[in-house]
Amino acid sequence: MSLEIIQASPQSTLQATPRTGMRHVGIPASGAADPVSHALGARLVGNDISCASIEITYGPFEAVFHCDAHISLAGAVSEAHITDKPVAFHETLKVRSGETLKLGHPATGLRTYVSVAGGFKGEVFASSTSTYLPAHLGGFDGRALKQGDMLAIGEASFPLPDEPLRTPSELQLPYTNAFALRATPGPDLPEHEAEIWARSFSATRRASRIGIELDGDFPAIEVKPNLPSAGILPGALQLPPQGRGFLLLPDCQTTGGYPHILQVNRSDRHLMGQIRPGDSVMFLKRTPDEAAADLKEKQELLLPWMPDFRL
Amino acid sequence: MTLQKIIACGDDAYRLIPSDNHQRHAIAEALRSKDIWGEVVVGRESVTVQYDPYEMSPEVARKHIFSALEQVDLVPQEGPKPITLRIRIDEKSAPDLLTCAEANGLSINDFLDRITSSDLVVDMLGFAPGFAYVSGVDDTLVGQRLEHPRQLTHAGSVGFIQGFLGIYALDGPGGWPIIGQVSERLFDKTSGNPVLLAPGTRIKLEVPQ
Incomplete structure (x- = not known):
């Protein structure tokens, strides 16, 4: 049950919910920079928002699945392919073991969220899996993802329906410059x-x-x-x-x-x-x-x- | 308990400036005794309190703040337990100790005596996770930030500038001259309560003989 990173530039990190109630001891929030997109992505694969997604800044991004999985794409919209087939944002997508997810640069907006049913596993620090890069805390070893990283995937919490879920159109926010x-x-x-x-x-x-x-x-x-x-x-x-x-x-x-x-x-x-x-x-x-x-x-x-x- | 000012800090926080700056920690503790706030953060002269405007209006948040302030007078706040920290002063642990002592015309021992006999208290945390600004240092001692900050200051390092110690809980860049390193573990990332030094903690520094 894992995803292998092939390309994750210029910066991709695991992000989930922010850390709260810790600022008086100097611990910042972290969490998805666009928490609405992270939550919309989580919703499509049946995850709680405390399950980590990959937050991709600008792209390009490429990764290969070593298991069958349900995934979703939300946030800044770019060209997206699973192996050679173009796929849509804002709906549940099925991926087979051995298939590759490829994202380009978004036309507008900056951050794209890849969610997987069961969530990406990471280090939990102060009740959150979110990565805090400056102090190397949480997430994948406290750092940004790079080529060769193998991200473990958790158990999905409930069986997904056969029909893909779609984000209601009024919640699909377009970004401009x-x-x-x-x-x-x-x-x-x-x-x-x-x-x-x-x-x-x-x-x-x-x-x-x-x-x-x-x-x-x-x-x-x-x-x-x-x-x-x-x-x-x-x-x-x-x-x-x-x-x-x-x-x-x-x-x-x-x-x-x-x-x-x-x-x-x-x-x-x-x-x-x-x-x-x-x-x-x-x-x-x-x-x-x-x-x-x-x-x-x-x-x-x-x-x-x-x-x-x-x- | 009187406030000099209460300022709206945007749409979901208030900044409280107490008339008596020593009351900040008691105010923060009284606020935290009710589990209705997002964050309660002590600053140098203020307490910032964050609320959720979806749960309570700005006016209701204000009322909760004033009722917590009444508690400060009614119930004496206990404050966190005092903590003793042992400080190593070998050359590797205290690269700037001699320079700091000499800048004050003191021997290393006399300089350290003045610091360890000060009434030290964690004034606030900030800058980095667990970084503690400790106030109460004998303010006749002079000292200022390094001209060239270090890329790496080790966890436990104790920095000194006039009036303050700065204790680094994690490895990271740092601009304070370092006069020692404490042996205690100040940060445990596996704990639900990862930071040892809470705001308001009284500190006793000991130099092992």
Whole structure:
């Protein structure tokens, strides 16, 4: 019961649910950078979202199955083949032992999720199999996958129906090269700052699971030097002194001392995992109460299909 | 218990700034006594608390925070147990000890005496998993970050900058001058509670003779 990696560049890792309740001892969240796509993929193969998927950043990706398996593809859509046959995203796929899964580069979006019934087995650290690369924790030996790795596959939890499952079309999110993320002001945004909501920013090549650098016309912010370090969470937009924004993703540190100017809202944080270098990013202003209403709306769109998933 | 400020930190967190900075750990403990928060993180002058806006509105979260703050006054918080750490100071374990002592015009023994007799407490964790910022160090001692950070600082290393020790729980890059290495295991990745030093822990440092 295994999958052998043939190509997994530039970065593929095992990711599942985030680690929660551990930030006070310096342990970051990790988990799928786009948790909605990971959960949609898990749903198609009957997995709990705590089962690990392979999170592929940009591709190409190639792997050969050493067992029969049910798999699914979700997230950033690329050309996909099982052996020589083109296959679709967002439906349950059957793979025979010896067959090869091949993915190209996605046209838009950045991260693709390969899920397998039973989940990929990995090292569990602090109740999660998710990989945290900077400290080599969790996942496959705490590191990114490379050629020759053999990933063990768990036992499927229930028999899959003969007919493939398909993600409801309203939940198949298309990505473009322009992201509009709903956000609320952070603690260090000057009170009457309005320009930031009218501008768009560009994602630079400095992008990883820790965060994405944004270039553009950020407001000049006067803050006292040496802000005291404070707890910080994924979704925060920090503005370091060099003047480019840094949007924090799931592997970000637990505390920070840079000005925290915006916070991407919980409803839209999953989209951050699909921003690629060169994409444009705008922020749509919300109050915390409006943000709670947005969250309720999106959560209730997802619940009928994925009752156990929370944004 | 009074707050100097409570600030919305985006759509699902509040940052609390207590009037008395020493109250941060008691506030965090009181908040954690109710299992309704995502994260409760102590910073240098704040406690950040994350909630799920699908479960409670920003207003309800605020009310829960204030009821926890009342508990801080009513129920004395115990805090984590004090921990004694034994620190090795051989050349390999303490590459910057002599430089740090000399920068203060002290012998190694006198420099270490000043540190071990300080009232040390884990102020907060951050930067890396299990990395502990320890406050209370005799602040007449001077010291600053290395000009060239090391690619590899070993787990257990104790760094020193003015006013603080920084204890590395894992191997990793590091910018603090290293004055020793503790023998205790600070991080156990197989444990459900992998980090030994919790925020608020009082620390006794011992140099084995």
